[in-house]
Amino acid sequence: MSSIDQSKIRNFCIVAHIDHGKSTLADRIIEKTGLLTSREMQAQVLDNMDLERERGITIKAQSVRTVYHAKDGEEYIFNLIDTPGHVDFNYEVSRSLAACDGAILVVDAAQGIEAQTLANVYLALDHNLDVFPVINKIDLPSAEPQRVIEEIEDVIGIEAQDAPLISAKNGIGIEEVLEQIVKKIPAPGGSPDAPLKALIFDSLYDSYKGVIIFCRIMEGTVRKGTTIQMMATGAKQEVVEVGYFGAGQFIPCEELSAGMVGYITASIKNVKDTAVGDTVTDADNPCAEPLPGYKKVQSMVYCGMYPADGAKYPDLRDALEKLQLNDASLNYEPETSVALGFGFRCGFLGLLHLEIIQERLEREYNLDLVTTAPGVIYKVHKTNGEVIELTNPSNLPDPSEIEFMEEPIVSAEIMVTSEFIGSIMELCQERRGRYLGMEYIEGTRALLKYELPLNEIIYDFFDALKSRSRGYASFDYDIKGYEQSSLVKLDILINREEVDALSFIVHADSAYERGRKMCEKLKDEIPRHLFEIPIQAAVGGKIIARETVKAMRKDVLAKCYGGDITRKKKLLEKQKEGKKRMRQIGNVEIPQKAFMSVLKLDDRK
């Protein structure tokens, strides 16, 4: 397989709104191109992390190479690059797209275009990809393919009349998709003899091979023994192996040349050295300049993570270290909380990323965690001219030292059917949104444009959006920048002691409401003690809300049936076990989940 005809390669990805059938179509393509028999097909081959499969979200970019025997009698090599499907991973998406020459746009025949459809297709067009549409789920009773075709032409402005009408789930119309991949997606360019220039679109840490770099060769050729250099990070290593992606496995080959998609291993110890978006070149024959578009990933959301059992602190540190090997966008540094002891302040791309890391720590590393309320990075301008990037509310300087504060703002696009416009606008208003405008997409749907503070959307905005639109609204956002804002630190006092891990930054106008809800929530979470416990919310030392946990009144087992002592003991054990999972603050024991309760403040009851 050393000499491959460039004109027979197709590098592409699939873009879609969540749930429109991207992964299912990917499976069908892999299945129909015959590298895998049906029996080998595990549902959704590309999403190979358990978590991804459970949530139906692609987290890491995945890639697979298959061979297609086209109707023209030729054999084509397909490199299907699966892109992450969530706004948290926008940058990764953009790098995956940059590795492709074309994209398949999957649109649900019943739902039509959604906010993410638009965001993703624009992103693809921005990368000069040739995009062709596919109408999926035509077997649904509510499918309206013709309407959707017109919508694609009107809204996106790409030709859609000959879009394949398919059902990825039932394997209908897949042949046509394969043929169009050959016809509509251009073959890659680039010269195999030019200096090496390869784009890193993902990397993976393997304990045997070190970092496995996923890359697209733009120019030149790389083979075993080439000394490669990462142009942004400067890391230099000799190539140990190159190869391409079978379904779920790495298949070594002689060389990778311009136009090909594959992997490189070079005994690299840390994924930090192989940043997504960086350019790989030949250290002995470097290219003139790197590929455009590299940027250092920035954490957007921060929270404190503490081991439930303080003795597990070293385990948590090891686990974070290991996760970071595979996830350069995760960062962490040690911090100490009066309430929670030793832990880490961790930075994430977004709330989904946070949840994924949290679940992986709990599942894969068997750690019991206490997570504090997630927050964003605030810029604190001090009176002495200093600017602090605040990630932990506890570090907020004294108000007298603060000139003003800034918070991050996003531009958001929300697609919604017209009947819900009112309730969605109301929601954005509640979240301090600034209305920018609205565009109608055919008669019944509209695209709402808002600017929203990031800290208003990181908790539960998406859930609220779904519940207020009966699941119909879709949402996408981009970070816009920082704006001055009237922010305060809300402190929680339990039994008159301030609990640092419960403090958070909030807009002055919502402080009272949030404080009140927080006290109510904590009142439910904190078990009754021998004494009465006041729970107070305070801003700048002034109490703004209060609830009381009444003293324990009764906890007695009236009857112990017929000597069933085992049952009674189990009851007492449960009680004792519950106590173990508590944090002692002063003389009050607080269950760990209370620290997470801030997350659910905005539940509409």
Add this chain to the structure above:
Amino acid sequence: MSEAMWRQQNTEGKISIYFHIPFCVRKCLYCDFLSAPAGKEMQEAYLNALLTETRERAGECRKYTVDTVFIGGGTPSVVEAEWIEKLLRMVREYYKLSPEAEISIEVNPGTVDSDKLLCYRRAGINRLSIGLQSADDEELKGLGRIHTLAQFQDTYRWAVEAGFHNINIDVMSALPGQSLASFQRTLQLVLQLRPLPQHISAYSLIVEEGTFFAEAEKAGRLLLPDEDCERSMYWEAARILEAAGFEHYEISNYARPGFACRHNCGYWQRHDYLGLGIGAASMVDNKRFSNKTDLQEYINSPTGCRGEIQSLTLKGQMEEFMFLGLRMIEGVSEELFEQTFGSSLRQVYGEVIERNIKDGLLYFYSRELRNGGQEVRLALTRRGIDISNYVMAQFLLD
């Protein structure tokens, strides 16, 4: 001889037997015990199996004298009296039954008549436990009980006439719709009985998972008295019954001097007992085990239904000593703990005890022994009784 030594000798070589009769006329709405209505054939098949198990297990108890027998349920009085006779005959034939044994049966008004009670008496039963629960017919209906107050009064009279001199009355507090006043009326009615009963069990209702009440509570249809009201009922019972000459000897039990239920005290003081019948729990020689709960399985194989045997470690024994012993109002004896386990109570539990004394939940006191000496005991305070689970859980060792 010290009190501890005396008690040890007094209980050594003794065992209690519990028979489980899992049948009733109709399930009460709060009941989560292993019990259900069943036809005569099913009852007989079960009772035959129970006789078989009783006979077959005798070998395990060869070194013991049977000190108490308790026939509980369910409603043991739903089965024909001859079966109760047969069970006790079996015990006499195959076990060493002490001539002073306490032999109790639970009965419900509406399932016994004068003849049945006479028959029990002839069979050797010397203690009767009558389930009254409430003296208010409306409350009885609300509980799903099958009897009225009048039926109870008949039953009580027949029991006295049959010659029972040790009778317990079960009453309940914290019932749906019950007020402090109506609970007081129930207690007063019991205290107006002549002759006065020897024993009163006063239980606070606990809504157990899987019962009709639990469903009703979830649906918000069960109007239970609040905690404050429940606690005032509890202490009101103690006040009224103590004034009438009853001693509050266990969290939910009251007895006139000399009539504390020996069988139940055995559970709290960790005496050996053998449970026979489905679901029945045993503790023999610091091993705990229970029969499984499947009726058909038991009928097919009366001795083949024992679940896993759990051998109590020394630690497990100490824990039980504390959380069971503290159910007794007199609490636990420091000396007995040390004699039983070889280490002192304060050595093992010093910190927990100190903390709970500071919190006003436990207290030490000393009392005179029959030999003129003194013993030191640890017991729950009133507040400690209110939240006894909280206190007891702390006696579990890590």
